[in-house]
Amino acid sequence: MKMSKLFVQTLREFPSDAEVVSHKMLVRAGYIRKLTSGVYEYLPLMWRVLKKVENIIREEMDRAGAQELLLPFVQPKELWEESGRWEVYGKELMRLKDRHDREMCLGPTAEEVITAVARDGLKSYKQLPCNLYQIQSKFRDEVRPRYGLLRGREFIMKDAYSFDIDEEGLDKEYKNMADAYTRIFKRCGLETKMVQSDSGAIGGSVSHEFMVITTTDAGENDVFYCDSCDYSANSNHAVSKLPQADTDGSKFGFTEVKIVDTPNTKSIDELCEFLNIPSTIILKSLVYVVDKKYVLALIRADKQVEETKLMNAVGGIDIRIASEAEILDLMQKHCFNGKAGFVGPKGMTDITIIADETVKELKNFVVGINETDKHMVGANLDKDIPAITHFADIRLVEKDELCPQCGQPLKVTRGIEVGNIFKLGTKYSKPMNAVYLDKNGKAQPYVMGCYGIGVSRTAAAAVERYHDDNGMFLPVQIAPYHCVIVPVSTKDELQMSTAQKIYDELIKAGVEAVLDDRDERPGVKFKDADLIGFPYRITVGKTITEGNVEFKTRATGEIETIKPEQAIEKTIDLIKNSGVL
């Protein structure tokens, strides 16, 4: 490819609306352009990267025994009603009507469609196990798209679905996919951590996420992990053991239950200060609204509630903390005069009350009683707290708490989720009546798994990982081109003819080379080469009169002076060694 014809417009400045590195870099280097919020054009450079990532995925998925197909992007409402998700999915599902007023949606994922495909095509146990995948645009109408390709509304995803006769088969395929994913990300030049996670709206029991650990602020997930063993989990799923703490109020003089005045102690800190006690002997009561119904969450006051866990404990799909007005409303409904800050489980017998495991440890504790400026002290669970709906782990894990497996302190880091794997079980096959006939001729629902990789997000994550002040340097496996040849002066015939010769030889060898034939000053060409991130650069300048050219490795900045033939050979060797040729 001649640089003069390459469809790319590099910008001298970063776009003003970009926040994270990958977004800034990709726009500035001419890889992508925003069409509208959360929707991007993949320009030729970006498309080459995406195709390379896709092909790595294809090779590894095929090797793992999966078969590729392509499913529709527009899906009918009826299918989503079968699975029950039409009601459940929420606003993220982009709904639309066709000219006949039939309701449709843009596919945010394809469990429904693939289950429909399977039930028509997989009738016998002899056909199982089966794993089908596609690489397709997806659309999710995110509340707030941001971070460029990392959280767009339209994005490219590889989604795979496995069908097995039983849990054992699913377990095997789950492991098979986990191994394939590890290979895929490694081939993309990315180190990933496989972490336990919440299974979210897609449902199912077990799930793991593949995280690219990042130092930039683009990582949207907190990952807790243990250096001493293999434990690691997304914060929405992490569990921990707590270090020893004072949880018995009798140590602080609360030996019998009574109600005390606690003026102006709206916050836990104020309450601690007023009573001169640690927060570990306080029972904190938080009002949430889950699926439009009030839920009371109880937890030891020094800990935070993890909302995803709480939502799962209640079995809800939408959760938010209640506003002060809603708390007042709740109080009034129960004939209390309290306000936010003095909430307690007292008298709340008609709403769901979920207590965190930490509550079990509390003795002679302090708790709100729904009366402003008053608390109960010396309270105990059975005696003083009415019916708790149930106990559950709803606690947000924090740094330096202890690993649930080995007891060492947990560490935390940020991660970009580039892939995930779920055990779905029969969550979709049962309601959609997707069955096969077993050996006895009896209909059985498939045991399913699903496995996603964010293709465009993976590419963006690679930019987050591989960049410097001058631009990006994607690994050669996924870089848009392998190398660029830069004649310093296009007017110099020897320089031009040598550059052309090197270019021709590389192309002949199958190297994806670009010849920068533009009549620009060298500085412009060097800046563009660095910004776009050609892994290798061969510069033909004045030293060609001595028979030398310059070979530069973008990632390391290393520069060598060598003969043109050596440059050709070296480039071909490097590309071959990277496994690309």
Added chain:
RNA sequence: CGGGAUGUAGCGCAGCUGGUAGCGCACCUCGCUUGGGACGAGGGGGUCGCACGUUCGAACCGUGUCAUCCCGACCA
């Protein structure tokens, strides 16, 4: 959905005590230059997000609306 901000040329921005639009980069032409985003001369490109209003006159003032971005909430 709450809080904050911004919409003027492809990109980055100025103009906003009202008088009919400008700068840098990019783009086209000519000259000159060629090892890290040169220089000179000339040129093309914008109904100033949209609508209504105030005014003799609106990019500028007012109202509404749409869009975009940031923080929060939410999120396979």
